[in-house]
Amino acid sequence: MISTDQQQAKAMGCIDSSYYTPNLNRLAKKSVSFTGAISTSAQCTPSRASWMTGKFPHQVGVYQIGHILDPQEWSIAKEFNRAGYETVYFGKWHLGLSPADHQFAVTDYRTDGMQLAGANEDPRFHSNKDAVTTAKALNYLQDYDGAQPFFMKLCWYMPHPNAPTDGPFELIDRYAEHFPLQDMPVPASFYQDDLSGKPAFQQERSETGESALTEQIVRRDAQRYRTMLALLDSYLGQLLDKLEAKQLLDQTVILFTSDHGDMQGAHRLRLKGVLPYKELYNVPLLLYVPGMRPKRNVIADLVSTAAIPGTLLAAAGITLPKECEGGTLMPALERNQASEDEHVFFEHYKAYWGRHPLIGIQTKAWKYIYYIDDQVEEMYDLQHDPDEIVNIAGQQQVEQVRLRLKQTVEQWWTSTGGFSKAPIEDQTSPWITNKVKHNR
Numbered sequence: 001m002i003s004t005d006q007q008q009a010k011a012m013g014c015i016d017s018s019y020y021t022p023n024l025n026r027l028a029k030k031s032v033s034f035t036g037a038i039s040t041s042a043q044c045t046p047s048r049a050s051w052m053t054g055k056f057p058h059q060v061g062v063y064q065i066g067h068i069l070d071p072q073e074w075s076i077a078k079e080f081n082r083a084g085y086e087t088v089y090f091g092k093w094h095l096g097l098s099p100a101d102h103q104f105a106v107t108d109y110r111t112d113g114m115q116l117a118g119a120n121e122d123p124r125f126h127s128n129k130d131a132v133t134t135a136k137a138l139n140y141l142q143d144y145d146g147a148q149p150f151f152m153k154l155c156w157y158m159p160h161p162n163a164p165t166d167g168p169f170e171l172i173d174r175y176a177e178h179f180p181l182q183d184m185p186v187p188a189s190f191y192q193d194d195l196s197g198k199p200a201f202q203q204e205r206s207e208t209g210e211s212a213l214t215e216q217i218v219r220r221d222a223q224r225y226r227t228m229l230a231l232l233d234s235y236l237g238q239l240l241d242k243l244e245a246k247q248l249l250d251q252t253v254i255l256f257t258s259d260h261g262d263m264q265g266a267h268r269l270r271l272k273g274v275l276p277y278k279e280l281y282n283v284p285l286l287l288y289v290p291g292m293r294p295k296r297n298v299i300a301d302l303v304s305t306a307a308i309p310g311t312l313l314a315a316a317g318i319t320l321p322k323e324c325e326g327g328t329l330m331p332a333l334e335r336n337q338a339s340e341d342e343h344v345f346f347e348h349y350k351a352y353w354g355r356h357p358l359i360g361i362q363t364k365a366w367k368y369i370y371y372i373d374d375q376v377e378e379m380y381d382l383q384h385d386p387d388e389i390v391n392i393a394g395q396q397q398v399e400q401v402r403l404r405l406k407q408t409v410e411q412w413w414t415s416t417g418g419f420s421k422a423p424i425e426d427q428t429s430p431w432i433t434n435k436v437k438h439n440r
Contacts, residue, residue, distance in 0.1 A: 005156065205354075
């Protein structure tokens with residue numbers, strides 16, 4: 001499993017030519033692309049809890065950054081260990097404690113031969129951290145002798161912003177020439193959406209702090225975002241080359257995804273937050289299974305990232321235990337089309353600029369969001385308004401649909417426990433220690 005942090009679903013050159021990702025394109029050509037993949041939560045820690053457990057964040061008490069995933073929970077590493085695999089974790093963790101506490105057997109490795117490939121030499125930068133992670137993975141693969149199957153999670157930090165100077169995104173100079181500032185796109189919703197009719201905090205967010213945007217800022221973010229992904233793409237190329245050189249590529253399942261996306265100026269908003277938009281929730285998801293003959297190479301079905309652990313286990317031929325509630329994406333490879341009633345749920349609790357807990361449901365035609373504390377709603381007609389510009393939650397002509405969606409998402413929320421699972425708080429996290437504004 002290879003993951004990035006904060007990558008939009010369309011942020012691949014094979015989908016959007018404004019990106020330069022020849023190696024992602026190479027992997028996509030071999031893979032099934034799930035273009036309707038929806039993250040369980042548009043925030044790092046909760047989303048990653050789903051990757052580990054196959055459950056939604058609230059089910060395991062991980063609502064936000066600063067909450068710790070309970071090591072007593074069932075997790076994917078434990079199941080691969082039981083099946084005789086060596087379990088390996090390199091890179092960003094962000095779930096409290098450590099991967100070793102969740103029974104990953106190998107959590108560090110040598111870094112000799114590390115290639116920055118354009119990354120910053122300052123270890124504070126995410127590009128440098130990802131160079132280190134990649135070196136560990138390459139050396140592990142180089143040393144691999146085939147005596148025991150392995151399950152590796154390789155989690156990169158980029159393109160998540162973390163520029164200690166001149167931020168928030170890094171500029172990787174090596175790739176800047178691919179992305180002239182004047183050619184960088186500005187999302188249509190930057191111009192079309194004044195956020196009227198939306199929850200008031202969204203407009204407040206768009207006018208304050210780093211989200212007080214101009215076209216120039218949006219284009220600069222777009223350029224830097226693309227250079228970071230281009231660098232990651234070079235790291236991916238090294239991994240694919242190593243698998244080929246070791247004659248492992250035809251024996252190795254690869255799942256590539258990201259924990260959530262980035263607003264990139266859409267709706268006049270920057271970075272991320274307690275927001276429901278596709279730029280945050282729709283994530284890339286590529287699945288390569290050697291020898292598979294899927295009925296569709298591009299699957300637009302709505303699927304949840306809660307299915308990722310089960311998919312990896314099933315692809316390895318391991319029976320899913322009952323604890324892995326998110327299921328598996330493997331049956332979708334045998335279908336010619338999506339089911340008639342396809343839908344996914346999602347949730348979000350708090351961002352660094354405010355707490356506005358939301359629960360949501362997306363179907364092929366609709367997206368509905370309910371803010372639990374604010375008691376306000378959003379609803380979008382995705383067939384006629386795919387960019388989610390007009391909030392139709394209060395319009396009489398869709399009232400019956402709204403009521404049905406609201407009932408469905410509330411039933412899901414209560415049947416899966418709501419806020420009944422108390423979080424384990426990391427008392428060293430500023431998200432927890434700064435409680436004046438954010439306590440429930």
